[in-house]
Amino acid sequence: MEQVFAPWRIEWVRRDDKNPDVDECVFCELPEREDARENLVVARSERAFVLLNNAPYNPGHLMVIPYEHGGTYTDLDDATLLDHARLKQRALDALDEALDPQGYNAGLNLGGGAAGGSIEDHLHTHVVPRFGGDTNFMPVVSDTKVIVEALDETYDHLHDAFAAQDDARAPGPDAAVEFDFD
Numbered sequence: 001m002e003q004v005f006a007p008w009r010i011e012w013v014r015r016d017d018k019n020p021d022v023d024e025c026v027f028c029e030l031p032e033r034e035d036a037r038e039n040l041v042v043a044r045s046e047r048a049f050v051l052l053n054n055a056p057y058n059p060g061h062l063m064v065i066p067y068e069h070g071g072t073y074t075d076l077d078d079a080t081l082l083d084h085a086r087l088k089q090r091a092l093d094a095l096d097e098a099l100d101p102q103g104y105n106a107g108l109n110l111g112g113g114a115a116g117g118s119i120e121d122h123l124h125t126h127v128v129p130r131f132g133g134d135t136n137f138m139p140v141v142s143d144t145k146v147i148v149e150a151l152d153e154t155y156d157h158l159h160d161a162f163a164a165q166d167d168a169r170a171p172g173p174d175a176a177v178e179f180d181f182d
Helices: 009-014 026-032 078-099 138-142 151-163
Strands: 041-044 048-052 062-066 103-108 125-130 177-179
Touching: 026 041, 026 048, 041 078, 041 151, 048 078, 048 151, 062 078, 078 103, 078 125, 078 151, 078 177, 151 177
Parallel strands: 041 177
Antiparallel strands: 041 048, 048 062, 062 125, 103 125
C-alpha cells in the first residue's frame, strides 16, 4: 500500500490560534461579514455559499457550505440538500472555466477528527481541482507544498467564472456572486 505523507499539514492542525478573529463558528461568521472578497466568500445561494480554502491543497480548492450550522449530513432538509448540490454544480462549472483542471477530488469529512476534518460541527464539502502533474517531489524531499497561484488571483478567476454563468448576479468585485435556484 502506498501512503501520502504530508508533514507540512501538522503545523496547520496543531496551531493554537485556529481562527483568532472568529468568536464562534468560522463557517457561520465569514459569510455574514461585509467584505466577501476579503473573507474568500466567492459565491452564495439561498441556503449555501462557496468559500475558498485559505490553506489550499491546489489552486481553486474551495468548500461548498450550507448556512445551517450542523455537522450531520442526514439532518439537512431537502431544500438545503438540493441548494447545496446545485451550488456544487455551479462551483464545478466555475472551476472548469477558470482553471481547466483535469479532475477533482470532492467530498465531505464526516465524523470529526477520525474522518480527517478540522471543523466537524459545520458540514462542508471540499472540492479540490486536480491537474496532471500536480504532485511532485517538493513535498517529499523539501517538506514544501508549492501553490502556484495566490488566493486573491484565484478569487478573481473564480468570481469572473461564477459571474459569467446563467442566472448569476454579481453585485461587484468584492461581493459574492449570487444565485437564486427557485
